[in-house]
Amino acid sequence: MTRETTSFVYVTYIRSTPQKVFEAITRPDVARRYWGHENVSDWKAGSKWEHIRANDERTVELVGKVVEISPPTRLVMTWANASQADDPSQYSRVTFAIEEYDTMVRLTVTHDELEAGSGMAKGISQGWPAVLSSMKSFLETGSGIDLFAKPKSA
Template sequence: MTKETTSFVYVTYIASTPTKVFEAITKPDVARRYWGHDNVSDWKPGSRWDHIRDDDEQAVEIVGEVIEVSPPNRLVITWANASQASDPASYSRVIFEGEEYDNMVRLTVVHDELEVGSGMAAGISKGWPLVLSSLKSFLETGSGIDLSAKPKAA
């Protein structure tokens, strides 16, 4: 029986260049400044990539494989919790596509092949908007946003 899957799509416009957006996603020292994680790989198709928390523990939280790399406009990776890395069925896919749009970049992130109702699907639907908003703020102002911020009680 095949699992029922869903997708998450997020589009944002960033006052930057495709090269700077691509580097912000793929260079560990840049990613940690807005994401709080290092994205570590040689970024070649077939290579592993690790999403490593930038704190004292340096825990690998997400792992995957680089599927496609076409700098500075396209990156395709697989994505799974590190604790589920040995289960091929736990992997989803993330596609980053950046295109010039006037003096901006239209960044589309598609996270698909997610199991309907899974913790991963629920988590990324909250996580991607925060991370991509932080990316936008970082590239436009030099500072990311507080990813640990919570809504104020009414």
């Protein structure tokens, strides 16, 4: 039986350069400033990467491998909860496509090969829009957004 999969595509435009957007994804010291996590790897095809919470506990929350890397325009990696790292069926794929677009960058994030209805699919459908908004704010203003903000009561 084949599992049903789903995918999400997010596109945002950022007043920045491809190099700065690529660094915002791959440099731990930059990612922690808008994401609250660090993406740690040597960023070579076939290398592992870890998504580590940037706090005192330094919890590894996500893991995967770098599938393809072409700085500063493309990064493809596998993606799974650290607790499910031993199960190949739990891995999905994230592709970052970074394109110069007039005086800005068009960033397209495609998260595919997700198990339909899974906790990961539900989580990333809310997570990516917030993270990408925070990245955009950070790169344009120097300050990310509060990723843990809740809606105000009416």
